Amino acid sequence: MEHTITSTLPQHIFIENALAQLAALLHERKYSQIWILTDENTHRDCLPLLDTYLSLPYQEITILSGEVHKNLSTCGQIWHKLTEAETDRKAVLLNLGGGVIGDMGGFCAATYKRGIDFIQIPTTLLSQVDASVGGKLGIDFQGFKNHIGVFCEPQAVVIEPLFLQTLPKAELRSGFAEVIKHCLIADALQWQDLLQNWTPALWQDLAVQQENLQDWRRLILHSVHIKQQVVGQDPTEQGLRKILNFGHTVGHAIESYLLAKPHRKCLHGEAIAIGMICESEIAQQKGFISPQKRDEIKHYLQGIYPFVPIQEQEMKEMIQLARQDKKNEAGKIKASLLEDIGKANFNQQITEEEIKASLMYYLDNVA
Numbered sequence: 248m249e250h251t252i253t254s255t256l257p258q259h260i261f262i263e264n265a266l267a268q269l270a271a272l273l274h275e276r277k278y279s280q281i282w283i284l285t286d287e288n289t290h291r292d293c294l295p296l297l298d299t300y301l302s303l304p305y306q307e308i309t310i311l312s313g314e315v316h317k318n319l320s321t322c323g324q325i326w327h328k329l330t331e332a333e334t335d336r337k338a339v340l341l342n343l344g345g346g347v348i349g350d351m352g353g354f355c356a357a358t359y360k361r362g363i364d365f366i367q368i369p370t371t372l373l374s375q376v377d378a379s380v381g382g383k384l385g386i387d388f389q390g391f392k393n394h395i396g397v398f399c400e401p402q403a404v405v406i407e408p409l410f411l412q413t414l415p416k417a418e419l420r421s422g423f424a425e426v427i428k429h430c431l432i433a434d435a436l437q438w439q440d441l442l443q444n445w446t447p448a449l450w451q452d453l454a455v456q457q458e459n460l461q462d463w464r465r466l467i468l469h470s471v472h473i474k475q476q477v478v479g480q481d482p483t484e485q486g487l488r489k490i491l492n493f494g495h496t497v498g499h500a501i502e503s504y505l506l507a508k509p510h511r512k513c514l515h516g517e518a519i520a521i522g523m524i525c526e527s528e529i530a531q532q533k534g535f536i537s538p539q540k541r542d543e544i545k546h547y548l549q550g551i552y553p554f555v556p557i558q559e560q561e562m563k564e565m566i567q568l569a570r571q572d573k574k575n576e577a578g579k580i581k582a583s584l585l586e587d588i589g590k591a592n593f594n595q596q597i598t599e600e601e602i603k604a605s606l607m608y609y610l611d612n613v614a
Contacts, residue, residue: 256475259400260380262468265407266300269366272403273303273339278364280338281305284325284352286312289344292413293370297343305341306332310348314506314515317347317387319395325355339364339402345371345418346378346515350393353384357399366403370410372422373516376429376470379404381478381488390507391571392499398483406471408463411455420450420551421516424494426466428523429473431544432490435589437469442543447550489574489583489593496582497602498522500569504561513555520552524613525605529597530584532604540588549613556614562606566599 261268273281283305285294290309308328310321329338342352342365349367356365369379385396411419423445430438445466455463474491481488502518505511524545531541557565574581574594580602583593 256468256471257479259402260404260406260471260475262406262464262471265405266297269368269403269405270300270302272366273301276339276364276402278337278339279335280332281341282329282334282338283307283341283343284348284355285309285343286348288312288413289348289370293343293410296407296409297341297368310351312344312347314347314387315509317351319386319388321351322355322386325352326359329355329359334359334363336360336363339366341366341368343368343370344374345369346374349374349379350384350396351386353399353401354386354396357384357397362399364402366405367401368405368407371414372411372419372467373425374422375406375408375411375467376422377425377474377491379406380471380474381491382482383484387506390503391568392503393573394571406467408455408460408467411463414455416450416453417514419453419455421514423450423551424516424519424523426470427548428491428493428519429470431523431585431588432493432583432591433473433477433589434469435587438588442547447547450551486593489581490591491583492574492593493583493585493591494519494523494526496522496569496572496574496580496597497525497565497605499572500565500602501555501557503568504565505555511555517552517555520548521555521609524548524609525602526582526584528605528608529582529601530586532601533584533595535592536585536587540585544588545612554614557606557610559607562603565606566602569599569602 308325340352340356342349353365356363367379369375382398382400384399385393388394430441477488498519501521505513527541527544530536531538569580579596581594582597583591584595586592
């Protein structure tokens with residue numbers, strides 16, 4: 248795992264001695280109130296570690312975990328707590344959790360009294376490598392992922408790999424899908440590193456331990472660098488930033504459909520893995536990548552992620568959800584597709600027929 252990007256990160260992203268840097272920042276800023284947003288899991292598993300670094304008084308808001316609660320109703324609970332405590336605009340909200348906490352907590356902070364400071368403290372691999380970086384905030388609405396939201400940068404992003412020790416393997420694996428995505432769209436050399444050093448066989452017993460913490464730190468650092476470099480060039484997703492959505496046009500449609508089916512739980516990364524397989528097939532059919540490269544991607548992903556059965560009659564509803572994708576323009580479904588491993592293009596028009604054919608490819612070749 249030797250390959251890394253060597254350029255420096257922005258000063259507001261803390262990875263080395265991250266929690267100590269956070270404590271110093273809070274002392275320096277002298278906020279009127281410090282709030283920490285948690286769910287029941289991060290309250291139990293992550294707040295004790297954070298608490299050892301914080302010597303300042305704080306108040307806590309705890310919400311229910313899960314994407315199903317990432318909605319206006321939960322935002323109302325958060326805003327109510329802040330209002331009830333007469334929180335002013337000199338306060339700060341620390342979002343301690345995964346992507347749901349970061350997206351929703353940041354959205355609530357950015358809109359409360361037209362905006363208070365917030366700090367992202369991602370505790371899942373998914374949020375550490377992707378969701379916490381780039382200033383995208385939002386909530387789900389009427390079954391559509393991240394349908395209501397804003398762009399707003401946090402005061403700091405505090406990435407501490409020790410939090411990953413609290414995660415079950417399925418959550419680690421889910422976050423790893425975004426690591427894979429970053430390599431496929433921007434770093435062919437690191438893709439080869441994944442194939443050799445983060446093999447499907449390794450994932451059978453993979454865990455975050457003290458002896459491999461630096462491997463995880465390097466993995467996270469590489470993804471954060473890629474995302475930050477892309478976002479730095481296109482902060483509000485007018486063009487280049489859309490390449491970060493590779494796998495998400497089909498993947499989000501699958502995830503959104505299955506969110507309404509609690510008995511068929513599908514984690515974000517599991518849906519995005521399917522999306523990357525499907526969108527690689529679409530890219531191959533369009534002549535962008537070779538069948539060999541499509542197969543290389545498929546074999547790697549199917550070795551790590553569980554097969555998700557999809558009925559043919561469900562595809563129509565998934566495709567309708569894809570029609571609501573935020574990248575779409577003038578009624579046309581737009582996707583980001585691979586030009587090659589390590590290179591992606593955005594604003595590629597795809598049809599409903601191509602999406603259905605790609606889902607059929609998944610069912611026929613991955614099960």
